Amino acid sequence: MERSDWMSYAEQQQGLTGAKLVSLIIALAIVGGIGLAMVIGLAVNAVKEQIERVTTVDIEEPPPPEEPDEPPPEQPQETAPPPPVAPPPPISIAPAPPPIQTQPTIPPPAPPALTIPPPAPVAPPAPPPAPSLARGASTRGEGRWAARIQENYPSRALREEIEGTVGVRVTVTPDGRAANCSVTASSGSSILDDAACRGMERYARFNPALDNAGNPTTGSYATRITYRLN
Template sequence: MAYADQQMSGAKITTIVIVALIHVFIGYALVTGLAYKAAQQVIKKVTTVDIKEEKPKEEPPPPPPEPPKDTPPPPIVAPPPPINIAPAPPPVQTVINAPPAPPVVVPTVSAPPAPPAPPAPPAPSKARGASPKGQGRWAAAIQRNYPSRAAREGREGRVGVRVNIDTEGRVSACQVSNSSGSPDLDEAACDGMTRYARFDPALNAAGDPISSSYSTTIVYQLN
């Protein structure tokens, strides 16, 4: 029994190993076959894919450029002048032997001032004194009024009078400057001058009439 059991166990083990190998082989075959088919399917898919190139979208044209603005031109920058660096000259020693001569002062003579212009000649004067106007008439009127008492008594005389004459040529006042010795003759002389005498009035330098005085003598004489 023991030997039979050992043979049975060895055969069983061999059978199990063989079955396991068959399973491994089948699994390997299946795995390799499936992998091959899967690889073919992948290659087929990869090779049969159509890659369509997408056309780029047409972008709208760019807007027209803005017109250039009137910008002032940039300032012209002149290059700096070349600097000529010359070596400094050697110092010069000046020896002063004598003091300088004083400056010569030349006196300036100013021209004498021009003489002043002579004054303009004065306008001719229109001044004049009073003068009798129609003296023969008014002298005769004074004689006609000879004092009656002096005429009866035969008295004659010369009476000096001084009269004031207004701007219209009339006598405004009278006084006896030289008496005749007869009061009635003196009074008649001033009364006659005041009533009858007429004058051209005196004038000033501008020719305007002014008041003035006039002296004369009245002669009383009987014919």
Template sequence: MSYADQSNKLTPAKMVGLIFAVGFVALALVGMAMGLTISKAVQAIERVTTVDIEEPPPPPEEPDEVPPPPENAPPPPPVAPPPPIVIAPAPPPIQTQPTPPPPAPPVLVIPPPAPVAPPPPPSQARGASPRGQNRWAGRIQENYPSRALREEIEGTVGVRVTVTADGRATGCQVTSSSGSGILDEAACKGVERYGRFNPALDDAGNPTTGAFSTRITYRLN
């Protein structure tokens, strides 16, 4: 066999290389076709919808480190704490009551005027008075006590008697002594025995008990 015959003969190795070459060409053609199709699809999408996407702002820059204070720097001024806040307790709820209506004014009842009573009759009251005093006083002096005559005793006796409703004298009392018990006793007995009186009267004019005072004088002739 000549060298030309050997070179034209299709060996398995050549066959594998041929297959690879044909596959590579086919893949290249398929890739070109697919690239054209994707490019047209992207252009169509961009024509249909355009979306603006804003980029997020950049993060803030971190502050630079604060340099430490110098060693001889004065301390910061003290900061007074804020005053405490006093919260007053809530006041108790105010209970309001409806104001009652004012009471109705009382009904003023004016009674009818009382009938005018007739004026009372004039009072007829009066005190006891002597009746015939000169007469019975003379009789008393005529009965001069005998002992006083012998001793020549004179004097005036003041007496007070109670006059009964029938005009008689009783309960004689010496209001002014003559200085002689003989004359004082004789004067009281004489008035009770010989005295006559008009009795006292009450407001209606009825006789009632009264009183009378007088003086009896004893004098020698």
């Protein structure tokens, strides 16, 4: 094929292809317009339905508010007449103030007053104590038992002609007997000293000592026994 023939064939093919493309674009535009019209129609119907639903809603108007009661008319208050006003007293102005006296030194403050408390009340005197009944032991029937002690002159002292005076001290029991005799002054003879203590414990009788309540208690007694030959 020659070059001119080839080019004419190519031009024919190219012309056919352009015509097909234009036809395809037109067909697509028609289809798209139809689809868009359908979508717009559906949207318009939906909007109409919503508008009908909104317009069919019943709206109730609220009742008008009640008018408030009118307040009672104010009563005119009676006003008391103003009190009479007295005219102010005349003011006397002194021509010159009185002179002021000053002290060069300030006197010391007065000493505080001394308050002396009253004396304490005197306590009442204590009641006198009850009289005490205490007493010491005393002899009972001393003449009789002293004579018996003398009658029991020790035989040895008689033979040897021994004389003398013995000082003794005894414990007086609550029942008035003598016990625990001791020699406070010896006669110089043990025979006479021993005889004097034996005689006191055997023959001596006493009134027992008493305590403060008057009960018998233990006491003591001291005496002197003289042994003398006739």
